[in-house]
Amino acid sequence: MDYQRPNHVETPEEQARVQRSEWQYLKIFVVVVVAIVLVAAISFGMQVNKSMGELVNERPAAAPAQTAQKPATVPASPTPATAAADAAKPAPAAATPATSAAKAPAAASPAAFAPPAADAIPEGPMGDVIRRGEQIFLHTSTQAKAFVGNTLNCVNCHLDAGRAAHSAPLWGAYTQYPAYRSKTKSVDTFSERLRGCFMYSMNGKAPPPGDEVLVALEAYAYWMAKGAPVGEKLPGASYPKVAKPAQAPDYARGQKVFNAQCALCHGDDGQGQRSGDVQVFPPLWGKQSYNWGAGMHEVDKAAGFIQANMPLGKGNTLSDQDAWDVATYINSHERPQDPRFTGNIADTRKRFHDSAFSLYGQTVNGQPLGQGTK
Numbered sequence: 518m519d520y521q522r523p524n525h526v527e528t529p530e531e532q533a534r535v536q537r538s539e540w541q542y543l544k545i546f547v548v549v550v551v552a553i554v555l556v557a558a559i560s561f562g563m564q565v566n567k568s569m570g571e572l573v574n575e576r577p578a579a580a581p582a583q584t585a586q587k588p589a590t591v592p593a594s595p596t597p598a599t600a601a602a603d604a605a606k607p608a609p610a611a612a613t614p615a616t617s618a619a620k621a622p623a624a625a626s627p628a629a630f631a632p633p634a635a636d637a638i639p640e641g642p643m644g645d646v647i648r649r650g651e652q653i654f655l656h657t658s659t660q661a662k663a664f665v666g667n668t669l670n671c672v673n674c675h676l677d678a679g680r681a682a683h684s685a686p687l688w689g690a691y692t693q694y695p696a697y698r699s700k701t702k703s704v705d706t707f708s709e710r711l712r713g714c715f716m717y718s719m720n721g722k723a724p725p726p727g728d729e730v731l732v733a734l735e736a737y738a739y740w741m742a743k744g745a746p747v748g749e750k751l752p753g754a755s756y757p758k759v760a761k762p763a764q765a766p767d768y769a770r771g772q773k774v775f776n777a778q779c780a781l782c783h784g785d786d787g788q789g790q791r792s793g794d795v796q797v798f799p800p801l802w803g804k805q806s807y808n809w810g811a812g813m814h815e816v817d818k819a820a821g822f823i824q825a826n827m828p829l830g831k832g833n834t835l836s837d838q839d840a841w842d843v844a845t846y847i848n849s850h851e852r853p854q855d856p857r858f859t860g861n862i863a864d865t866r867k868r869f870h871d872s873a874f875s876l877y878g879q880t881v882n883g884q885p886l887g888q889g890t891k
């Protein structure tokens with residue numbers, strides 16, 4: 518039985534009403550479709566605008582019209598982290614003007630998260646620990662001496678006191694942990710992630726869990742990430758990826774880039790420059806640099822950092838090819854052994870460096886790499 522449909526014949530008026538309401542539905546349908554198309558078009562337009570904006574902001578060199586004005590609009594004083602280094606450095610003449618030119622675009626990027634101002638660290642016991650973290654970050658070799666085995670500081674690879682977008686800023690990192698990491702094959706907390714930096718990038722010893730140094734660094738990162746959404750990857754977080762170059766990365770071409778664009782500050786021998794006790798320009802290889810287990814030894818990561826940030830003050834001026842070539846050149850030099858060394862280079866490569874981006878255990882330019890430095 519069908520109670521919904523009584524047996525009944527439609528009158529002409531009823532038929533007309535049905536037709537009218539079908540016409541209404543059609544109209545509503547058309548209006549909705551038009552509205553959807555409009556919204557999609559507008560948001561697509563905004564996307565395009567935004568990415569164009571980002572492109573312009575991130576690649577000042579590629580936009581001649583902008584480059585012409587940039588120096589005038591940029592403040593002459595370098596950013597805080599560089600300022601600290603600047604104070605100590607007998608900077609080559611070329612270094613200073615360059616510095617101010619490049620930092621600004623990243624800071625001006627509308628998409629970038631804005632961490633609290635550097636001078637906005639609160640008073641009181643929490644503020645004291647945050648400030649201690651900042652000092653450790655800037656002067657790691659002296660402020661956390663017991664855990665550091667080279668002359669690097671955290672800020673050398675995380676520019677502007679860990680604030681600069683595209684150099685794995687702390688505000689982009691803090692909210693990403695705990696995270697599973699293939700490197701440790703476990704879920705690491707932020708503090709555990711920091712321990713890795715000491716073992717590899719700083720070629721030192723991991724501070725024991727809960728150590729004052731880890732607490733201070735974590736407090737500093739927590740403060741800098743104020744307002745950042747937990748678990749979301751923000752634009753400018755971590756190091757950028759550089760597109761695969763047209764030609765396979767090459768040592769000899771990389772050496773040319775290095776001599777022309779990097780040796781001025783990092784030295785012909787890649788050992789950087791010291792002024793008394795202060796490492797003014799950091800070493801890129803050798804005993805005092807990051808070890809074979811560090812993220813920077815991977816050519817893709819180094820290429821990303823270099824293209825976005827180097828030559829200092831002239832980020833985003835190297836072509837993709839140059840960035841890969843010079844990263845290959847730098848990482849084809851000997852550096853301290855991977856602390857996970859099993860006693861055998863081939864075996865260590867198989868376990869920890871089985872990647873096209875690691876030159877550990879490879880032979881480059883006739884040199885078998887992975888011996889370590891003494």
Ligand code: HEC
Pocket residue numbers: 654657669670671672673674675685686687689690693710711714715718719734754755756757807811812813818
């Ligand atoms: C030689 C360069 C170098 C030095 C020095 C260095 N790091 Fe890093 N750091 C890296 C690289 C490379 C990565 C990986 C970035 C990526 O994967 O995009 C990284 C990643 C990190 C991350 C995770 C970032 C993220 O987005 O997940 C944190 C946190 C961090 N470093 C903190 C530190 C601290 C603290 C110090 C000093 C104790 C330090 N680093 C010293 C190169 C360095």
Ligand code: HEC
Pocket residue numbers: 598599602611612615669672673674676677774775778779780781782783797798799800801806807813819822823827828829830835843844847
């Ligand atoms: C004007 C001086 C200058 C020039 C030129 C320069 N750098 Fe740097 N570089 C620095 C300074 C200073 C730092 C550390 C940044 C900080 O502490 O704020 C650095 C950091 C680095 C780091 C990370 C720290 C380390 O020791 O591993 C790498 C890698 C690097 N530079 C590679 C290059 C490459 C490649 C070039 C050439 C394409 C280059 N740099 C050109 C000044 C310079």
